[in-house]
Amino acid sequence: MDAWRELGTANNSSRTVAELMRKAGVSGWSVTRQPMANLVPSGKCTECAKPVGKPHSTGCLMLEEVPSETGSKLVELDHTTVLVEAPGVWGLVRVDPEAPYGFRHLGHTTREVNPVAIEVRAEVLADILKNMPGAKPAQAGPLWEGAGAFVSVRVPDLVSVGKTDTLDMRAVLVNSLVPGRGSVLRVMPMHNTTQTVLPVVLPGLPGRVELSPEDNKDARITEASEGLDLLTRMAEQMEETATRLLRKKMSVKEALEFADTVLKDKAMPTHSALQHQQYEDRKQYMSAWVKGETLMPECKGSRWTALMAVLFHAQHVKVVKPTADARRVRATSTLFPKQEALNTTQIAWDLITQGL
Structure with a gap:
């Protein structure tokens, strides 16, 4: 599965954006500001x-209200707690039937308005569905432990790569409910054969549409127009550049050097036997890929194939620290790198497109 599908709690099973959000459990949160106090x-x-x-x-x-666990009759620190009001600060609370008392705390804010609900912002995607032929609801799910959510639409096979390959286009609404992280509309291609996404910024295009923090209908009309324009322009530019990558030949040796530069996983003498084996395995299957012996045989020996092989490894194979869900960790780092310098996809794209 691609990164957005990994993070989604509902995938490709809805007729409308509203239905998709409902199935994913990201609508009806009713986030409100509530007075805060310190204990x-x-x-x-x-x-x-006393x-x-x-x-x-x-x-x-x-x-009687807070008895001591030891049965002591002495005053304990817990018996002395008082509420001190926090003026100008509000807690952000959302409805959550599974949480104690039916509510969950998300964070705090000094803004004097409630966060804009994802149902409201999703009008941007509804407009894309209406105006982009073939567009369909795609994935949706919560983000950042419930402090935000995403919902997306896809346009299948919108981008042709020569006459041998295609890309879907995704428009993804990322709705943040807490300060410090803005809400945006992101647009990116997705390669079906390898189930890899390309969260890249192309020359001359904005990386995303920044969404107004206010519940402003006029702003949403503008945002929808900007989102549709970005989707169209990125599809056109991606088609042109990807086709040129397909036509640009690349040897196995060049492809492996490209992979070493991007992935930075070349085994060194001080590395363990396991790390050496993982590196050799990666070289072997990537060589076979570029030769056309596995996936994408019709694109063999091209920069395009080398790029997809590297991104596939980064998004589906690369070893991560032990975790309960390595795939989710890889998906999160792909879509939300901690800093742009860690955006492997952008690094690979910038390098492979040099000299076109």
């Missing part, structure tokens, strides 16, 4: 005012 230990029981370490007054209700 501060005052040093004195909030019922009888200090920590001293016996509670006779009949103090605190002993």
Whole structure:
């Protein structure tokens, strides 16, 4: 599966964007701002005012409400907690039937408006579905442990790579509910044969459409227009560049040198036997790929094949630190690298397109 499918909780099974979001469980969150306060230990029981370490007054209700685990009658720090208001700061809370009391805390904000719901922002995608022939709802799912979500549409086979290969185009709404991370509309190609995505910025095109933090209908109309324009222009430019990559020959030796530069996994003398074996395995299957002996035989011996082989390795094979879900870790790092210098896809794209 490609990276967006790995992160999605609903995939390619809906007629509308609204239905897709409902199936993915990312709609109906109703995020609101709620007053915040700090829990501060005052040093004195909030019922009888006795200090920590001293016996509670006779009949103090605190002993009934928060009894000591040891059976002690002394004032403990937990008995002294007071609420101190946090002026100008609000907690962000969303509806979550599975959480205690039916609500989940997401973060905090100093903004005096509620975050824009994904259902509202999704009008941008609905407009693309309406105006782009063949567009269909694709994937949706929560992000960042529920502090945001995404929903996407796809246009199958919109990009032709010569006469032998195709790319889908994805428009992905990434909706953030917390400060410090803006909401955006991202546009990127996806290669079906290898199930790899290409989150790249092309020369002369914006990397994404930044979405207004306000619930502004006029702004959404503009954003929808900008998103449709970016989708169309990126598809055209991607088709032109990918076709040129297909026509540009690349030997197995050149492809392996390209892979070493991008992946930075070349085994060194100090590396373990396992690392040496992993590197040799990668070289072997990548060589076979470029020769046309595995996937994409009709594209063999080209820069395009070398690029897809490297991206396939980075997004599906590359070893990551032990985790419960290595595929999800790879998907997250592919789509949301911690910094642009770690965007393997962009690094590979910039290098392979040099001299076209």
